[in-house]
Amino acid sequence: MFIIEIENLSHRFEDGTLGLDRISLQIQEGAFVVIAGPNGSGKTTLIRHLNGLLLPTVGSVKLAGVPVRNDLLRARCLVGMMFQDADSQIVGETVYEDVAFGPENLRLDRNRIGQRVTQAIDAVGLTDLTDQSPHLLSGGEKRRLAIAGILAMEPRVIAFDEPFASLDYPGVKQVLKQILALHQSGHTILVITHDLEKVLAHADRLIIMQRGKIVKDGVPAEIVSAVEAYGVRTPCASLLGMEVQSWLN
Amino acid sequence: MAELTPFGFRPGKSLPHRLDVRFKLFFLILISLISLSGDFLRLGIFTCLLTALVIHSGLPLRSGLKGLRVFLLLLLLVLMARIMTTPGDTLFEIKSYAVTRQGILSGILICWRLTLIVLLGLVFVFTTRSLEIKAAVEWVLKPLSFIPGKRIATMLSLTTRFVPVILNQANETAEAQRARCVENRKNPVYRLIRLGIPLIRRTFERADKLAVAMEARCYNEKRTDPELSATRTDWITLGVMILICSLAIGIPRYAYN
Numbered sequence: 001m002f003i004i005e006i007e008n009l010s011h012r013f014e015d016g017t018l019g020l021d022r023i024s025l026q027i028q029e030g031a032f033v034v035i036a037g038p039n040g041s042g043k044t045t046l047i048r049h050l051n052g053l054l055l056p057t058v059g060s061v062k063l064a065g066v067p068v069r070n071d072l073l074r075a076r077c078l079v080g081m082m083f084q085d086a087d088s089q090i091v092g093e094t095v096y097e098d099v100a101f102g103p104e105n106l107r108l109d110r111n112r113i114g115q116r117v118t119q120a121i122d123a124v125g126l127t128d129l130t131d132q133s134p135h136l137l138s139g140g141e142k143r144r145l146a147i148a149g150i151l152a153m154e155p156r157v158i159a160f161d162e163p164f165a166s167l168d169y170p171g172v173k174q175v176l177k178q179i180l181a182l183h184q185s186g187h188t189i190l191v192i193t194h195d196l197e198k199v200l201a202h203a204d205r206l207i208i209m210q211r212g213k214i215v216k217d218g219v220p221a222e223i224v225s226a227v228e229a230y231g232v233r234t235p236c237a238s239l240l241g242m243e244v245q246s247w248l249n
Numbered sequence: 250m251a252e253l254t255p256f257g258f259r260p261g262k263s264l265p266h267r268l269d270v271r272f273k274l275f276f277l278i279l280i281s282l283i284s285l286s287g288d289f290l291r292l293g294i295f296t297c298l299l300t301a302l303v304i305h306s307g308l309p310l311r312s313g314l315k316g317l318r319v320f321l322l323l324l325l326l327v328l329m330a331r332i333m334t335t336p337g338d339t340l341f342e343i344k345s346y347a348v349t350r351q352g353i354l355s356g357i358l359i360c361w362r363l364t365l366i367v368l369l370g371l372v373f374v375f376t377t378r379s380l381e382i383k384a385a386v387e388w389v390l391k392p393l394s395f396i397p398g399k400r401i402a403t404m405l406s407l408t409t410r411f412v413p414v415i416l417n418q419a420n421e422t423a424e425a426q427r428a429r430c431v432e433n434r435k436n437p438v439y440r441l442i443r444l445g446i447p448l449i450r451r452t453f454e455r456a457d458k459l460a461v462a463m464e465a466r467c468y469n470e471k472r473t474d475p476e477l478s479a480t481r482t483d484w485i486t487l488g489v490m491i492l493i494c495s496l497a498i499g500i501p502r503y504a505y506n
Contacts, residue, residue: 053465073467081465088455089462093258093378093410105467110476131260135413149466 001064003029003157003188004050009059011045011212019045021212022059027205029156032189034220036196037209038231043192044084046209047159050190051079063157077106080150084162086142090134095126095145098134102153120151124178140171147178158182159190164198172198176247197235200224201246208232220244257413258378263306265372269483270381271388276490277373281366283497291497292361298493299368308375313368316416320367324360331356379406384475399470407459415452422448 004027011020020042027033035043048054049061052072061068068075083089092098099120103113121127124144129137134145143163150158160179164172180202183189191199200206200220208216208223210230216223224244228234237244260266265273284295303310314321333343337351383406390398423444434440 051465053461076465076467083458083462083465085458087414088458089465091407091410091459091463093380094260097378097380101463101468102466104473105469107471107473110473113473133257133259135257153466 001029002026003064005062005065006046006049007060007062009046009049009056009061011049011054012057018212019054020049023212023214024059025207025214025217027188027190029188030183030186031205032183032203033191033205033207034196034199034203035190035192035207035209036194036227036232038194040211041209041231042212043209044161045212047081047161047190047192050157050159051076051081053081077153078155079157079159080153080155082143082146082150082158082160082163084165086139086146089146089149090142092134094131095121095134095137095148096130098145099148099152102149106153116152116154120148123151123181124148138171139167140174143167143171143175144178147175147182151182155187157188157190159192161192162194163191164193164195173247176202180248194232196224196227196232197244198247200235201244257374257409259307259375261307261376263376264482264486265302265306265376267482268376268486269477269479270377270385271477272479272483272487273373273377274385274389275487277369279490279494280369283494284362284365287362287497289358289361290500292358292365294493294497295365296361299365299372302372303368306372306376308372313371317367317371324363327363328356328360331359374409379409380475381477382406382409384477387474388477403470411455411459414455415448418451418455419444419448422451 004025006023006025009020009023009025010018012018023042023046035046037043045054049056050063050068052068052075055069063075063078066074090098091101096117099117100113103116108116121130124147126141126144126148129141134142137145147158163175163179167175176198179189179191179199183202191203193199196206203220206216206218206220206223206227207214208227208230215230216226221243224234224238235244280295280298284292287295302308332348332352333346335349335352335355337349339347339349340353341348383402386402386405387398390396390401426440426443431440431443434443
């Protein structure tokens with residue numbers, strides 16, 4: 001079953017720049033997709049269409065068969081989004097409050113909010129920091145808090161926009177572990193990155209974008225050697241003719 | 250990791266942390282109003298109370314005062330203006346300005362009042378979640394149907410939430426500029442512009458990102474309301490506060506002039 005169906009999607013910004021140019025894409029439920037491309041290639045613009053933060057100028061985006069435009073609330077519950085700057089998406093004074101923000105927006109009762117928040121915080125391993133100020137967390141912990149905030153909305157698809165940006169090695173491993181756990185629990189995962197090295201070993205599909213278009217789409221092992229031509233660095237192992245290894249090994 | 254600042258909520262288990270926000274807001278307004286017209290004795294009583302609150306709540310007073318440098322400068326200006334302009338018994342003269350006993354006492358009194366109110370506000374912000382402040386503002390504005398209470402409350406709580414973030418941002422920008430020898434430029438206006446413009450730009454950018462992130466998490470004004478519930482502790486504290494305030498109002502005034 002396709003959880004995401006994008007058909008002939010184009011997006012033009014108010015200043016006239018073409019952000020996306022006739023993109024068609026279908027993604028299976030439970031897939032692990034990496035979307036790569038140089039800065040300005042349209043990766044973030046593309047995923048912002050999945051939960052209606054941006055609406056198509058031309059074309060359509062469907063989530064589980066329903067156009068995003070028809071029901072924005074459904075789309076935002078179905079697709080959780082982790083932004084590049086985790087600091088800017090934290091609104092709560094404490095870890096608990098921040099995770100509760102989404103369920104409160106859904107007008108759930110206090111008991112259900114409590115259950116969802118506790119489950120989400122447990123899932124990302126921040127239970128000991130429930131009353132901590134998010135402002136004082138490390139980079140990796142902030143990313144995990146952002147993930148907990150998304151999990152509390154119980155989405156089926158989670159899109160990560162540059163989840164490893166400015167993280168140290170332990171931070172990258174923490175976040176990567178979290179992403180893999182989410183994938184194993186049945187979530188569809190989309191990871192936007194221009195650094196394939198950290199995540200490609202776990203992906204079952206690689207999409208390369210350039211100037212608002214999809215220029216390569218396929219199984220990572222088959223197309224990874226061609227990515228350099230599109231402004232994406234080939235992982236070191238591929239350059240040496242080896243298989244890309246997981247950062248968790 | 251960010252630095253601790255006293256201008257935001259810090260979790261704790263002290264009495265001010267546990268009190269219902271509506272009671273805290275009432276105490277804040279009550280003490281501020283009495284302090285505004287209070288003399289040395291009344292201010293002394295409230296200062297003792299405030300000192301106990303600061304110690305009990307764990308407010309880092311030293312870094313708080315460091316963060317209030319601009320306010321302290323303002324206090325100094327107020328004190329100077331009072332000393333120089335209040336008529337009375339002349340103690341000595343600086344150029345053509347007479348420094349009077351009444352001027353010194355009046356200046357100290359005003360500065361003391363302002364400091365007390367600001368520190369009370371600091372304790373309030375330090376011990377109250379922005380969500381609770383939001384809930385209290387909504388509760389207060391509920392009877393006034395023509396005022397968009399929920400929107401005002403959200404704006405207030407986000408402002409409280411982001412004050413420490415903006416202060417950290419200002420520190421970072423200032424440090425980056427010091428690293429490029431901005432201190433060699435003696436013109437304070439130039440330095441203020443160089444600090445202010447990037448800070449304002451980054452604050453707006455952050456606000457934009459925050460708005461998008463809130464939208465992605467289904468933000469709307471019809472949300473689950475925070476629970477406000479008064480406990481026995483709140484009512485006992487209310488009784489004690491009314492007693493202290495009644496005493497403070499009832500004590501005969503000390504005439505210093």
